[in-house]
Amino acid sequence: MKDIREDIAWAKINKDVLHSLENPRKMFWVMLFVAIAMVGVGVACEAYQYITGMGVANMDNPHVWGLYIASFIFWIGMSHSGTLLSAILHLMHADWRKPIYRFAEAMTTFSLMTAGLFVFVHLGRAWQVYYAIPYPNERGIWPNFQSPLLWDAMAIFTYLSSSILFLYVGMIPDLAICRDNMNPGWRKKLYTALALGWEGTDRQWRNFRVTYLTIACFLIPLAVSVHSIVASDFAMSQQPGWHITSFPPYFVAGALYSGCAAIITLFIILRYVFRFEEYMTLPILKKIVRLTFAISMVWTYLNMIEMASVWYGHDPVAKDTLLERMYGPYAPFWWSMIFCGSIVPLIMAFKRFQTNIPIMFVVSLLLNLGMWLERWMIVSPTFAHGYYPWTWDHDQWPSFVQWGIVFGSFGWFTLLFMGFCKLFPSVSMYEVKEMVYHRSLATKAAAGKLEAAGKGAH
């Protein structure tokens, strides 16, 4: 398989990547329009819900949470991809991440922004969401720091701001390239402002490396803790089906899983749309697919741990709730989740399919569907089958309002991402250059060794 050529010229890299920032073709506008339409549906549904009341979402007592929480967790989960790729793999010196981490990091940021929408949408009195922020007030009230939901708010806020910072800082050298290569106009002004006067001096590069590394180190524990905190929304509750200690790692594994699957999807799309075959090479795809497979097996294992611990635990209600998931009204969704999450990824174990673009595209979408279903299956069945039998409720399905808003969130994410890809380089030019440089060094060293070996063979 063709990997990145070690003799590719710097100028070519610039040209190829900057090409993606040119005026878009018709297809782009069509997709953008579709995304805006999707957002429109979401906004209309939310407006209806905001004005009339949460009841239109078809939630009830006791089934007080629905797709909003499920989607919230899903989007936060998806955001872990960027951190995984940029930060964790950065520390592990995995070079293959370099062409793809930029859009992954962007995906992180926009996923978090989409998740933030769900916080707003989910609240009964969304206009008072600021009560959750510890702002100075005359009543002398703090928010309740014992509440996992509040930890969520704090964690996500931190994570979002750090991610934005990380994305931005990482982009500075590239923004400078854009600035230098752009025709005069509003874009050039934008890049000039954002590039903060980057010259590429030695000193700047040194500071840059240190900064980038620091933020990366800061971000990794955040990634683990954010989704663990989100998991504690459930784990800290006594409700059957939620009160499981393995939830934090389970959620983090699920997050990495869905993030990687999303990376595969976007990888395939961007590679095709922007003709990034030179950079987003198949060997890289293979690596990300294998990473995803590994994570899928971890997720499957943790899923089984959850079921096992309920099985041998002594809470009969928790056991019932688990069985309800398997045999009750949610069964089709639960089994689909198992299929998408544990069976479908097995394809990725086979070399033959690991670089098969159409199959991997479909697989990655199915994996994410599975992960979305997983979040829903954590939220809803417990409400339907809690500790108190009188309040069991099996007929609450989300209304069109909930589906509309979830639908709209995908449109929102697409909108943001498409906007990003057209305004900013979605492949990190300077990192690719580094990668090419290291490869050429490696080739030379290998050649040299060979020579030396050849010389010394006698």
Next chain:
Amino acid sequence: MSVTTLLEGWSDWRHEHPINDQPHNPYKWAMSIDLDACTGCNACSVACYAENNLPVVGKEKYAHGQVMHWLRIERYWDEDGREFPDQGARFLPMMCQQCEAAPCETVCPVGATNHTPDGLNSQIYNRCIGSRYCSANCPFKVRYFNWYDYPTTDNVWPAEMNQQLNPDVTVRGKGVMEKCTFCVQRLREAESNAKSQGRVVRDGEVQTACQQVCLPGAISFGNLVDPESKVHKKWQAQQVELAKDVQAKDKEEGGSKLRGYRILEELRPYPSVMYLERVRESAI
């Protein structure tokens, strides 16, 4: 808004065994419901609607499970497969148990539900932002969310019916959680009157709406820390202690002969409502 407030407020908010390190003084409101006397007539539920401005949601919303009854009467059958329920049914009035270690209190992100010094679980409507985590965490599912804006919904309180609203109780708009408050408006009035007379509220001086209307007098309500109160005597006679999750009497051989118990005690919310088991004659 200071660190001191933060630290003081933190420790006041949450007690695991409140009675042990900080006993309620001078009031701890509690209830005892005799299920053998309860006839299932639902008068208490209707009185609660009248007293606390509960909205009638109508058939369609009821079908969606969005009813607002703070006090619900549950009806259970025997489960031994007989052809007829020949020992009758069992009725259980279920309302907020005002748990001492309420699972709902810890999880509200904005602190809209807390524990009061007189032992109630408080719900502060204007602080609530409607995250519904409290209801998600309640094991009894006795919290009710305002899914619609009932004050402005047709036929909930049309002209003239809105005259019936109790001015002592907030009428809730959409997006807030609500639940039984042990008629806190009556309690506060009684406590305030007593205080201005330099004394404590006497047993029987204040009644909750459900207790007041209960035809067979199945509901007893009062101050658990007042040794003269009926409720205190009942809890004592039944050997049910507020701050224990397993009562000593339940460890007896063959089970206890006393009727008092609390629901879902093993989850350790330490409810303030004690129920007395229903009895059926063995001679027939």
Next chain:
Amino acid sequence: MMDSGFDRREFLKVLGWGGTTAALGGCGFTSMEDGKETVVSYVEAKDYMIPSISVYFNSTCTQCDMGCSISGRVREGRVLKLEGNPESAINRGKLCGLGQAGVQHHYNPDRVREPLLRTGSKSGETITWEKAYALIAEKLNGVSGEEIAFLTGGMSGHLKALMGNYLDSFGCKNHFVYEAIAPAVVRAANKKSYGIEMPRISIHKAKVVLSFGADFLGSWVSPVHFSQQYAQFRKGVNGQRGVLIQVESKMTLTGANADRWLAVRPGTEGILALGIINALGTATGDIAAAVKGYDKARVSKDTGVSAEQIDKIAALLKARTPSLVLAGSAAEGYAHGSQNAAAINLLNQVLGNVGKTVEAAATVPFPQMAPASGNTAALQGLNKGLAEGKYKVLFNYAANPVFTAPAAMKFKDNMAKAGFKVAFAHYLDETALQADLVLPLDSGLEDWGTHVPEYMAEGAQINIQQPLMEKIHANTRGMGDILLSLVKQRRAEDYKKYADYYAYLRDAFLKNKDAFGGKGIDDDVFWDDTLSKGIVKLAGSIGALSAKAGAAGLTLPAPAAIDAQFPLQLIPSVNHSLRDGRNTNQPWLQESPDPLTTIVWDSWVEIHPKKAAELGIAEGDIVEIASKNGSIKVQAYLFPGIHPDAISVPLGRGHEAMGRYAKGYGVNPFQILDAVFDKETGELAMHETRVKVSKTGQKVIVVKDEGPAGGRQMGKKIAPRMPTDKVDFSKEV
């Protein structure tokens, strides 16, 4: 609270609409700030009216006919909530859910507000009271007493007396007192068995209560009073808890509280009673002879109650005395209902309960005020007259026969034959919609009156009804005031000194001050005190109770054969709040779940699971229930507390009028009842309707409070139960 010089009329005039505010303050609701709500402070507030302080006024509840006394909480001129009046021996400070809903009767948005002339135009033309009275006078002109009919519900007190005087002024004897649900058969049987119609029963003095379908905790006679007796009964005499045995074909609220509930073949309750007398073995004389043929085997076969069970009951009744035996639906339901009731009352006699738990009741020494109890035979009488076209003028008050009469009687058509129909109504219910002239009434919380309870709990008492606030709608009138105006048309001289009904009542009371315990007290003080208390207790006479009825004339028919075409028996059940449908437009009651099925806002048919399996019916299936006289379509609910040969549909819903909260909800089983009547009293035999059930293919989700777990606790200790031999009551407080 009241001292001399206090002027109630003036006080009432002051109470008005001021304080319609702060109730709607609260989160997110800023109309106060917008200026949309106003707070009006009284410039000349009376010194006892302090904003935010409640004042309590006593009156009488009019939601059902039992006459519990209420204490209304009034703030800033409007009544907020009703509680029981502790002074009354009947309800002793308690009030049932139906009573609580009295405020919704009063504040109901669908109340009639103006006199309506409906002849000619469907929606009715608003006219003035003067015109209305003139029209009535015109229509009555030249009409003889036999051509006038007055249909009312149960009445008592001064209103009854005044009505009597009005009818007297025409020489009219056609006062039909009609109640769709009334223990009329029991009353007649009691008269025969004990010598008085409504003896005082003491559940709390009994060690065993054996009730044949008497739903005394729900809807029978005085449930508020009996529930309190029941509480004492359970605490027991000398620590021995009372035992309740309920025998019926469909479980009532009382049945749900029984220690032993026995499903009996519909109609065979009398047979069971005789079987128990036989099993007791203590009867002598003609009673013993009468029960000789009712041995356990035969009785068990006829009723479906096992011989073992009969033995147990007999043993218990022998061991624990006194006991109390009650006849309820067993009596009301069947063509041989009177016989059933007689047999059941015989049990009391044999067990020696007469004089112990069945005692004489006090009566009020004013016969013209004594309660005229309603029954369904009265409606038959009226219906016959209407069919013959006898009546030129028909007055209707506190009755809704177009809704409650079986279609087989063709009441609606017959009513159209009356010349001029006047309805005194709170709402445009089905009967008011058939009237030519509808006159709007003050609500029960706005009106004056006196009531003599049908069931006297202890000593004799008269309940006072007084307004708890000023009228909401300016043009409604109290029934007393209306009657007074009508009487003045006929007997102006006698009544001209009374400006209004209030004056009439006050005068009547002061005239009899001595009898009411006001001897030597100043008139005004006495009157204010009476109003303040809300009831007047007097030395009434206690009737004589006889216990020698014997078994004369007692013949019980064999259990009815099953009609192949209509194989099931329809039991229309009486819900404790909806009753005969007069309160269905009160939304609290519509939303209050039925205690046994937890269904709300709709009707249902209860089918035993065994029968349902036979017919292939599942919960939520819409089934058609057809009798010879019509059919209704209703959702099915599988209910174990019913005899498999019977099905039950609740009464009270299925209104086609009566406002937004009643119209269009549920179905009305009254309509399809067969016109079968008790042989002795002529009462409608409510349980004698034979029906067939068929699926329609439609299905709905039943709207109810219980979830899919139904009545199961799923292994959790939620509502456990202990048997008496394992409980230690000695330490209880």
